[in-house]
Amino acid sequence: MKVLVIGSGGREHALVWKIHQSPRVNKIYCAPGNAGIKRMAECVELSVTDVDGLVRFAKKEEIDLTVVGPELSLTAGIVDIFEQQGLRIFGPSQDAAILEGSKVYTKEFLEKYKIPSAKFKVFNDREKAKKYIDECGAPLVVKADGLAAGKGVIVSSTVQEAKDAVDLIMRDKAFGDAGNLLIVEECLKGEEASFIAFTDGKTILPLPTSQDHKAAFDGDLGPNTGGMGAYSPAPVVTEKIAEQVMQQVMLPTIQGMAKEGRPYKGMLYAGLMIDGDNVNVLEFNCRFGDPEAQPLLMRLKSDVVDIFDAVIDECLDQIKMKIDPRPTVCVVMASGGYPGNYESGKVIKGLEKASDVEDVVVFHAGTTIENGEFASAGGRVLGVTAVGTDLEKAITSAYKAVGHIAWTGSSFRTDIGAKALKNVHEITMGKEVENKAKPIGS
Ligand code: AMP
Ligand code: GLY
Numbered sequence: 201m202k203v204l205v206i207g208s209g210g211r212e213h214a215l216v217w218k219i220h221q222s223p224r225v226n227k228i229y230c231a232p233g234n235a236g237i238k239r240m241a242e243c244v245e246l247s248v249t250d251v252d253g254l255v256r257f258a259k260k261e262e263i264d265l266t267v268v269g270p271e272l273s274l275t276a277g278i279v280d281i282f283e284q285q286g287l288r289i290f291g292p293s294q295d296a297a298i299l300e301g302s303k304v305y306t307k308e309f310l311e312k313y314k315i316p317s318a319k320f321k322v323f324n325d326r327e328k329a330k331k332y333i334d335e336c337g338a339p340l341v342v343k344a345d346g347l348a349a350g351k352g353v354i355v356s357s358t359v360q361e362a363k364d365a366v367d368l369i370m371r372d373k374a375f376g377d378a379g380n381l382l383i384v385e386e387c388l389k390g391e392e393a394s395f396i397a398f399t400d401g402k403t404i405l406p407l408p409t410s411q412d413h414k415a416a417f418d419g420d421l422g423p424n425t426g427g428m429g430a431y432s433p434a435p436v437v438t439e440k441i442a443e444q445v446m447q448q449v450m451l452p453t454i455q456g457m458a459k460e461g462r463p464y465k466g467m468l469y470a471g472l473m474i475d476g477d478n479v480n481v482l483e484f485n486c487r488f489g490d491p492e493a494q495p496l497l498m499r500l501k502s503d504v505v506d507i508f509d510a511v512i513d514e515c516l517d518q519i520k521m522k523i524d525p526r527p528t529v530c531v532v533m534a535s536g537g538y539p540g541n542y543e544s545g546k547v548i549k550g551l552e553k554a555s556d557v558e559d560v561v562v563f564h565a566g567t568t569i570e571n572g573e574f575a576s577a578g579g580r581v582l583g584v585t586a587v588g589t590d591l592e593k594a595i596t597s598a599y600k601a602v603g604h605i606a607w608t609g610s611s612f613r614t615d616i617g618a619k620a621l622k623n624v625h626e627i628t629m630g631k632e633v634e635n636k637a638k639p640i641g642s
Pocket of ligand 2: 485491
């Protein structure tokens with residue numbers, strides 16, 4: 201069969217890598233893709249929001265399955281439009297993707313369905329928001345309603361910072377119309393984790409747990425980025441917490457979306473804050489995480505194409521998902537300056553040597569080919585991902601490969617996975633896991 205993957209990041213390289221392993225697939229296209237993806241897929245110069253162009257391409261090439269990486273395509277309604285044209289596509293509809301597209305919708309939805317989340321208030325007026333900030337006192341979190349490439353959330357440790365965030369979002373329109381509404385939210389404590397699951401609207405099939413490293417610098421310092429590294433599993437999500445997340449978050453969300461007339465199919469990613477036995481939802485994403493996709497897809501032993509098909513055909517309960525018991529870790533290598541201004545077009549050295557390190561795959565995120573050599577072409581450039589019999593070995597292999605790679609200004613965090621090592625006894629190799637989907641009930 202022929203598969204089209206939409207997107208150009210490390211997540212999409214990992215998707216293409218995994219789809220390439222399927223004996224059912226004989227041709228992969230990626231729009232627009234990157235230089236690493238080119239080795240396994242034919243890259244097509246179409247933007248992720250050029251839905252008409254993508255439909256025309258899928259029809260012309262008789263694509264059997266389209267897999268969507270980024271949220272922008274989903275909130276633009278790509279799934280609805282492909283389906284209207286009789287094309288098979290994996291992902292939630294535009295109505296369902298609102299769980300990522302509007303933070304205000306999601307907070308009100310969470311409240312309605314009694315799904316645990318931080319206390320909040322919605323504002324369309326700057327002065328009222330600031331008055332509320334004075335009443336509450338810091339710390340607080342200020343969030344733009346709409347999509348802002350991960351930058352629309354400002355965790356504020358002082359009242360002044362929170363008020364400045366209101367001005368940035370609503371007066372300066374730093375995130376455009378995404379800031380027409382904003383949320384002022386209680387600041388939660390704890391450890392973050394990503395809980396990512398497949399769902400066909402009737403059952404939910406969770407992937408192993410994972411943890412992202414959002415801050416730019418070691419020790420979780422500096423500004424938030426798209427993610428500087430990730431590992432799986434996340435020991436903070438014990439078996440008991442995972443069950444609690446299914447009961448208190450995932451099942452009521454899928455049930456609630458059906459009740460709202462927005463049936464949810466595809467991938468649901470809950471960003472969680474975990475503090476002891478307390479679990480709160482920070483956000484939902486309607487797609488695979490990036491970089492979480494890299495370590496998660498490396499652990500998935502089942503054919504991912506079978507899972508995409510089962511979601512589309514609403515028979516996810518038929519899938520037995522096999523998971524490699526070994527932990528994985530992904531270290532993101534970025535352009536110096538990211539998430540602020542950075543330079544591109546720097547020649548990347550050492551990729552071959554890095555790929556020769558045992559148990560390592562180097563996923564490309566922002567790369568291009570210039571004069572026959574790989575060059576940087578984005579903020580996040582590579583996701584160096586390793587598997588190991590325990591987390592420490594995975595971390596060692598990933599950093600060994602990272603040590604071979606360099607370009608002018610390249611940077612990376614040196615502490616990816618370190619937080620988990622304190623619980624390392626829980627994430628050494630266990631039994632092979634086989635997961636089955638859980639019915640959502642009524
Ligand atoms: P979001 O896009 O809503 O997940 O927010 C991005 C990041 O901001 C999260 O990964 C957290 O690190 C942080 N954050 C968001 N909401 C809160 C909150 N209520 N309390 C503390 N940190 C938060
Ligand atoms: N890793 C965070 C995200 O994909 O949004």
